[in-house]
Structures are given as C-alpha cells and as structure tokens.
Amino acid sequence: MERDPDRPVPEQAMLARFMPMHLLLDREGRVLGAGPTLRRMLQRPDLAGARFEDLFEVRAPGGAVTADQVLARAGHRFRLVARNGVRAGLRGMGERLPDGRMLMNLSFGIDLIAAVRELGLTDADFVATDLAMELLYLAEANAAVTRELRGLNLRLEGARLAAEEEALTDPLTGLRNRRAADLVLARLCAARMPFGLLHLDLDYFKSVNDTLGHAAGDHVLEVVGRILRAELRVEDCAARIGGDEFLVLVVKRVDLQVLRGIADRIIQRISAPIPVAGKVAQVSASIGIVRSSDLAAPDPVRLMALADRALYAAKRAGRGRSIRLRSAAD
Incomplete structure (x- = not known):
C-alpha cells in the first residue's frame, strides 16, 4: 500500500522510543508498524500487513473482534490476549488518527511478572519513564522477603516444636517425662476416655547404683525405656516420672486380663539379666494397676493415689509382680 506523501506519518523510530508496545494499523486494521517489545511478544516475522483479529483475541469490550470494533465500543480502553499462546494479557488505549489510521498503545498490566519471565524482558524493553521494571523489582523483592519470612517462620515453628518435644521428653530413656504424663492423664480424664494405668x-535398683555405679544404673533405665516402648502401641504413653519410677497409660483398654498381660510381659522382660560393661545388673519391677473405670468420675490425683497404693501393695507382696486393688477402699 503506497503512502500519500502529503500525509504526516509518525516516525517509527520515535514511536518505538516512546511507545515500545505500540501498534499502528491502517484503516482496515492491518499492521503498519509495531513497537519492538510488542514484536518480541508476537514473534512474527511477517507482522507487517497482518490483520489485527488474527493477532489478538479481544477480551473487552465484549463482542468486539476487529480493531475498528474495539475502538468504537471500548471508549479507547480495551483488553486483549495474543493468539500465539503467550500467557500474558494486554491492556491498552487506542485512538483513530485524523487520517483514518489506528494507533494503540499496549501494556502488560497485572500480567507484567508473567510476561517478563516468559519473554525474558529487561529495562531495555520498556520506555525510560515506565515504572514497570521498578514495580517488577519491588514485586520480586517482596516475594523474596515473603519467601524468607516463610522459611524463617517454618524454622521458628520447627524450633518451637523441638523445644516443646524436648520439654516433654526424658533425656535418658527417651520416654515422656512427668510433665507430659500429667498432661496426657489430665486429657484422658477430661475426655472420659477409658484407659488403664500402670x-x-x-x-x-539402688543396689545396682551402689555396686556397679551410676553409669550402670543409667544403662538399666535405658533398657527399661526400650522395653516399655516395645510393649506399647503408638497411641499409648510411657513416661519416666521419677528416678526409677515409670507410668504407663494404655488408651482404650480397661479389660483387666489385657492390662495384667501387659504388666506381666513388662515384668518378665525387665527381670532378665542386663549385661553392663562385662558384668550383670539384676532388677525386677513391681506394678500397680488401675483402670479409669475404677472411679465413677476419673480424676488424675485420685487415680495416681490409687495406683500408688496398688504399687506398694505389690512390693509388700514380694515384688516382681503386679497388683490391682479391688476398690478405692482397699
């Protein structure tokens, strides 16, 4: 198409400098020129002469297809998406020039970040007065700070959980400690959940410390911890609540035969000789058995008192055995 030499034509170099996303169309909507950044996005060597509707899908105004319809319906504002699959929407303003040609100036709007990443755009692809890259840098800095804060929060949460776990764990045996046992016992009572308490x-044990030393005593306690973990389920709780004193909470099991079976296996395993540095430590275990159902209203203090009485009844009966008091009055 020949140009009328008397018709003023905006210099392409000037348009490219000030509007790197511009699109210049003839009266029929065919491309006369385009800014370098828009060319980079469209990625078409035969851009000149291409029809607007073949390059873009109009998202707003609704019903518009051609460039002429866009300008007629949009009040000079519109939204487009390229048909070549680039995942970045375009916003624009347009004006019909006095000679009938159409000039559109486009931008990526909120899809700037996606466009920069997909097309590899830099400062050179935007006009010097455009704040797009500054906003992008700000968004990326904000994202980096957000990621760092998220990572910090995860580390702090991990540290908090580790500290809580440490605060509830006996460092020698790896079992729960007295504080953890009290919390679990209180929770079970509050929930009215049936359980057995050993x-x-x-x-x-004192003779082991006296004859073999405290290191041997610590080893015996570690062995007892392993035995208790092996005899219980994940949902149960085994805790070291004193020097050589332990508490076992068996959740949802109140059948006396089951509880006695657990107690007897623990006693049998603890009574086996324990090798310690070429010598042998020999201990046994006495166990008092209580069930949550032994009290009309399960209470941690009363249950522990009842279990304590049962434990010392087992010791008085000869040690190395388990006893369950028939009632709180026994």
Whole structure:
C-alpha cells in the first residue's frame, strides 16, 4: 500500500522510543508498524500487513473482534490476549488518527511478572519513564522477603516444636517425662476416655547404683525405656516420672486380663539379666494397676493415689509382680 506523501506519518523510530508496545494499523486494521517489545511478544516475522483479529483475541469490550470494533465500543480502553499462546494479557488505549489510521498503545498490566519471565524482558524493553521494571523489582523483592519470612517462620515453628518435644521428653530413656504424663492423664480424664494405668517401680535398683555405679544404673533405665516402648502401641504413653519410677497409660483398654498381660510381659522382660560393661545388673519391677473405670468420675490425683497404693501393695507382696486393688477402699 503506497503512502500519500502529503500525509504526516509518525516516525517509527520515535514511536518505538516512546511507545515500545505500540501498534499502528491502517484503516482496515492491518499492521503498519509495531513497537519492538510488542514484536518480541508476537514473534512474527511477517507482522507487517497482518490483520489485527488474527493477532489478538479481544477480551473487552465484549463482542468486539476487529480493531475498528474495539475502538468504537471500548471508549479507547480495551483488553486483549495474543493468539500465539503467550500467557500474558494486554491492556491498552487506542485512538483513530485524523487520517483514518489506528494507533494503540499496549501494556502488560497485572500480567507484567508473567510476561517478563516468559519473554525474558529487561529495562531495555520498556520506555525510560515506565515504572514497570521498578514495580517488577519491588514485586520480586517482596516475594523474596515473603519467601524468607516463610522459611524463617517454618524454622521458628520447627524450633518451637523441638523445644516443646524436648520439654516433654526424658533425656535418658527417651520416654515422656512427668510433665507430659500429667498432661496426657489430665486429657484422658477430661475426655472420659477409658484407659488403664500402670504404675511401675524398679526393685533392687539402688543396689545396682551402689555396686556397679551410676553409669550402670543409667544403662538399666535405658533398657527399661526400650522395653516399655516395645510393649506399647503408638497411641499409648510411657513416661519416666521419677528416678526409677515409670507410668504407663494404655488408651482404650480397661479389660483387666489385657492390662495384667501387659504388666506381666513388662515384668518378665525387665527381670532378665542386663549385661553392663562385662558384668550383670539384676532388677525386677513391681506394678500397680488401675483402670479409669475404677472411679465413677476419673480424676488424675485420685487415680495416681490409687495406683500408688496398688504399687506398694505389690512390693509388700514380694515384688516382681503386679497388683490391682479391688476398690478405692482397699
């Protein structure tokens, strides 16, 4: 198409400098020129002469297809998406020039970040007065700070959970400690959940410390911890609540035969000789058994008192055995 030499034509170099996303169309909506950034997005070597509707899908105004319809319906504002699959929407303003040609100036709007990443755009692809890259840098800095804060929060949460776990764990045996046992017992009572309680104390443990030393005593306690973990389920709770004193909470099991079976297996395993640095430590265990159903209204203090009485009844009966008091009055 020949140009009328008397018709003023905006210099392409000037348009490219000040409007790197411009699109210049003839009266029929065919491309006369385009800014370098828009060319980079459209990625078409035969851009000149291409029809507007073949390059873009109009998202707003609704019903518009051609460039002429866009300008007629949009009040000079519109939204487009390129048909070549680039995942970045375009916003624009347009004006019909006095000679009938159409000039559109486009931008990426909120899709700037996606466009920059997909097309590899830099400062050179935007006009010097455009704040797009500054906003992008700000968004990326904000994202980086957000990621760092999220990572910090995860680390702090991990540290908090680790500290809580440490605060509830006996460092020698790896079992729960007295504080954890009290919390679990209180929770079970409050929930009215049935459970069995085994109060365990080692027999002859003092003689191990006196004859073999405290290191041997610590080893015995570690072995007892492993035995208790092996005999219980994940939902149960085994805790070291004193020097050689342990508490076992067996959740949802109140059948006396089941509880006695657990207690007897624990006693049998603890009574086996424990090798310690070429010598042998020999201990046994006495266990008092209580069930949550032994009290009309389960209460941690009363249950522990009842279990304590049952434990010392087992010791008085000869040690190395388990006893369950028939009632709170026994």
